[in-house]
Amino acid sequence: MKALLFDLDGTLTRSAGAGMRSLGKALHQRPRAAEHLKSMRLDGMTDRAIVRLTLIAEDKSVSEEAIDEVLAKYLDLLEEACAAGDAFCTLPGIDALIARLHARADVVLGLCTGNVERGARLKLSGTGLWPRFRFGGYGSDAEPRADIVRAAWKRAQALGAKSGLVIGDTPRDVSAAHEAGLPALGVATGRFSMEELLQCGADKVIADFSDADNSETLLLG
Numbered sequence: 001m002k003a004l005l006f007d008l009d010g011t012l013t014r015s016a017g018a019g020m021r022s023l024g025k026a027l028h029q030r031p032r033a034a035e036h037l038k039s040m041r042l043d044g045m046t047d048r049a050i051v052r053l054t055l056i057a058e059d060k061s062v063s064e065e066a067i068d069e070v071l072a073k074y075l076d077l078l079e080e081a082c083a084a085g086d087a088f089c090t091l092p093g094i095d096a097l098i099a100r101l102h103a104r105a106d107v108v109l110g111l112c113t114g115n116v117e118r119g120a121r122l123k124l125s126g127t128g129l130w131p132r133f134r135f136g137g138y139g140s141d142a143e144p145r146a147d148i149v150r151a152a153w154k155r156a157q158a159l160g161a162k163s164g165l166v167i168g169d170t171p172r173d174v175s176a177a178h179e180a181g182l183p184a185l186g187v188a189t190g191r192f193s194m195e196e197l198l199q200c201g202a203d204k205v206i207a208d209f210s211d212a213d214n215s216e217t218l219l220l221g
Contacts, residue, residue: 003164005167093215148176165219187207
């Protein structure tokens, strides 16, 4: 059995900035942190690392409790945004591809995302994809991305997976997969091109998942 470990933002879904707006609101009592957030490139970062770096801009001494507090506010605001329709939609071809992969007996689908688990559930529930994924590695498991991959892979192995592939749209997805000992497929549906993903070491690359047959072959080849 093969485990396919999908990143979330920019790989499975896109939004009109609901996550960024929710985090910005969660930081409204920390103006320097909120301002610093606007200048950050968040591609491939974990939730906890993002909050840590924004809070450091406000105060160099950052407690874990302060990070937990901001994350809790962010998740409540994200839930409100999703309930109001300011939600996430799937990228082209994802619905058909995930349905096909979910139906296969030789594949187990997992998430491998910097989102904390509740955030991942909120983002995917509105798309109908959440039940398709049997497990995941999340930003609530660890702050370093490679440790998130390790958590996902351990859970995949417990379900019988003998091989695995990490799928993501950023160089951080690729490097974390390799650090955890897994190959990576880069998909150019985010900020980075196929060439850039190859240059950072992706084992395979694809423009997007709009061609379900080609995508399935590449993922399982």
